[in-house]
Amino acid sequence: MNDASPFLDLDPGGPRVSVRFDGTDHALPEGANLAAALLAAGVRVFRATPVSGAPRAPFCMMGACYDCLVLIDGVTRQACMTRVTDGLVVERAPGRDLHDG
Amino acid sequence: MDEVDLLILGAGPAGMAAAAEAAGAGLVVALLDEQARPGGQIYRDVTAVPPARAAILGPEYRAGRPLAEGLADPRIRHIPGATAWKIDPDRTIAYSVDGKAALIRGRRLLIASGALERPVPIPGWTLPGVMTAGAAQILLKQSGILPRRAVIAGSGPLLYLIAAQMVRAGTPPLALVETQTRGDLLAALPHLPGAIRGWRSMAKGLGWIAELKRAGVPRHRGARDLAVDGAGRAEALALTAGGRRRTIPCETVLLHEGVVPNIQATRLLGLPHRWDQAQRCFVPRHDRWGETPLPGIHVAGDGAGIGGALVAELSGRLVGLCAAAALGRLDPVERDRRAAPLFRTLARERAVRPFLDAAYPPGPQTLSPADGTIVCRCEEVTAGEIRRHARLGCKGPNQAKAFGRAGMGPCQGRFCGLAVTAILAEANGQSPDETGYFRIRPPIKPVTLAEIAAMAPTGPDKDSA
Ligand code: FES
Numbered sequence: 001m002n003d004a005s006p007f008l009d010l011d012p013g014g015p016r017v018s019v020r021f022d023g024t025d026h027a028l029p030e031g032a033n034l035a036a037a038l039l040a041a042g043v044r045v046f047r048a049t050p051v052s053g054a055p056r057a058p059f060c061m062m063g064a065c066y067d068c069l070v071l072i073d074g075v076t077r078q079a080c081m082t083r084v085t086d087g088l089v090v091e092r093a094p095g096r097d098l099h100d101g
Numbered sequence: 102m103d104e105v106d107l108l109i110l111g112a113g114p115a116g117m118a119a120a121a122e123a124a125g126a127g128l129v130v131a132l133l134d135e136q137a138r139p140g141g142q143i144y145r146d147v148t149a150v151p152p153a154r155a156a157i158l159g160p161e162y163r164a165g166r167p168l169a170e171g172l173a174d175p176r177i178r179h180i181p182g183a184t185a186w187k188i189d190p191d192r193t194i195a196y197s198v199d200g201k202a203a204l205i206r207g208r209r210l211l212i213a214s215g216a217l218e219r220p221v222p223i224p225g226w227t228l229p230g231v232m233t234a235g236a237a238q239i240l241l242k243q244s245g246i247l248p249r250r251a252v253i254a255g256s257g258p259l260l261y262l263i264a265a266q267m268v269r270a271g272t273p274p275l276a277l278v279e280t281q282t283r284g285d286l287l288a289a290l291p292h293l294p295g296a297i298r299g300w301r302s303m304a305k306g307l308g309w310i311a312e313l314k315r316a317g318v319p320r321h322r323g324a325r326d327l328a329v330d331g332a333g334r335a336e337a338l339a340l341t342a343g344g345r346r347r348t349i350p351c352e353t354v355l356l357h358e359g360v361v362p363n364i365q366a367t368r369l370l371g372l373p374h375r376w377d378q379a380q381r382c383f384v385p386r387h388d389r390w391g392e393t394p395l396p397g398i399h400v401a402g403d404g405a406g407i408g409g410a411l412v413a414e415l416s417g418r419l420v421g422l423c424a425a426a427a428l429g430r431l432d433p434v435e436r437d438r439r440a441a442p443l444f445r446t447l448a449r450e451r452a453v454r455p456f457l458d459a460a461y462p463p464g465p466q467t468l469s470p471a472d473g474t475i476v477c478r479c480e481e482v483t484a485g486e487i488r489r490h491a492r493l494g495c496k497g498p499n500q501a502k503a504f505g506r507a508g509m510g511p512c513q514g515r516f517c518g519l520a521v522t523a524i525l526a527e528a529n530g531q532s533p534d535e536t537g538y539f540r541i542r543p544p545i546k547p548v549t550l551a552e553i554a555a556m557a558p559t560g561p562d563k564d565s566a
Binding site for chain 2: 055
């Protein structure tokens with residue numbers, strides 16, 4: 001459990017794997033929802049908007065709002081629709097590219 | 102191309118129930134769903150949730166388990182992790198699983214795409230730390246996490262449910278801020294006798310409120326002028342209630358002003374929709390079997406009009422029966438015999454809606470956001486800009502796209518469409534029906550050119566890429 005996180009983890013047990021987000025390594029529950037796992041790990045900002053550069057984080061958790069967009073292997077993906085796998089390298093999505101997805 | 106008797110989009114209660122009923126009558130069914138496990142949002146991960154979490158979520162959630170287990174029928178092919186990005190009136194769906202695209206066609210098609218949270222455009226609603234109440238429910242169901250220092254704000258029974266679940270989990274909300282007023286409750290009273298028929302749902306709601314009271318969760322009713330404060334993230338919710346402005350420091354704000362049908366798929370199909378004034382949303386037109394004016398295409402569940410999980414399940418069963426009869430697997434007399442008790446229960450379950458719709462209307466900020474408030478989250482277009490478009494002659498949401506970029510971001514209007522319609526309708530003195538809604542074009546979910554190319558030569562039209 002991460003005390004810096006605004007989220008309480010009810011089942012903190014289970015195997016963890018290493019995920020890099022924006023250059024920082026996190027031990028996240030294997031197979032978990034990536035957006036939820038990053039939130040529980042204390043990540044607060046997932047991306048910046050293309051228009052004003054304002055910070056954003058998951059809003060709907062059901063694949064509809066696109067505020068959880070991140071960059072994985074050069075492709076913008078919705079973190080809330082992605083599973084945690086070992087060695088995942090996740091970067092903040094650069095603003096303007098989101099329009100071409 | 103794959104072909105099945107009944108193709109279903111969405112594995113929530115409506116889709117799962119339709120699949121079971123149709124398979125029971127001998128139909129071959131395929132059930133496409135975006136998630137890894139069946140259940141929809143309401144029963145998300147119900148087959149995988151650990152017992153302690155299931156206890157927190159309560160009996161209404163656990164009730165979804167038999168439905169999900171019913172998908173084990175060999176005539177049902179559940180295709181999880183499937184993103185549908187094009188749907189044609191000939192009942193063909195183009196979808197991708199793990200970056201691989203495929204086409205599937207149904208002799209009948211059911212769109213059971215459920216509900217979305219109604220957009221709640223208040224100042225600061227785009228800040229990190231602001232989520233929908235539905236998102237918090239999903240976090241609890243699927244991931245076993247809940248916000249520690251959260252304020253819940255808006256209107257509707259779901260607020261009580263998530264707050265009660267947070268109490269049970271040992272992390273009660275700091276406050277419950279409700280936008281509905283005593284006047285709304287008075288306006289709802291004439292619907293009370295009808296609601297008594299659906300007393301079970303009423304009793305559940307009162308039970309949750311009692312749980313919150315026992316836990317000492319502060320409740321602010323008739324709240325106005327909500328705003329999320331914070332530099333770069335949510336730090337407090339400000340509101341006016343009882344004639345006094347107050348600020349509640351917090352880390353998370355959970356917003357909810359009810360749910361509305363997710364109409365991306367039905368709009369993409371070009372189906373006719375009508376404005377439902379009681380629920381203040383667009384619903385696809387359909388008959389009592391969920392059949393739309395397009396032959397062989399049905400809708401069921403919240404996507405056909407908000408009714409909740411039980412109504413969704415019943416309406417899905419009716420579509421299953423109707424499809425079986427239409428394809429000659431069920432005698433129409435037998436269809437009607439099986440449907441009769443379903444229609445009766447449906448009427449009882451729907452009886453509570455007019456009361457709930459009147460008692461928990463979307464707040465005034467939701468229906469008419471202040472000029473400075475962002476309406477389109479993706480393109481950061483404010484309500485004031487939409488009103489300015491109206492003054493320049495913009496009559497409808499599609500024209501608004503030409504005036505600005507509202508609705509043109511990745512969410513394709515899912516979280517601004519209703520607000521844009523409401524603002525333009527008000528500014529132009531037109532009804533929402535006259536004002537209309539965004540035209541939805543494929544792909545309705547992002548898809549790569551490589552995925553589309555790999556499907557040639559039966560791939561989608563060139564112009565949709
Ligand atoms: S949080 Fe809304 S799409 Fe992921």
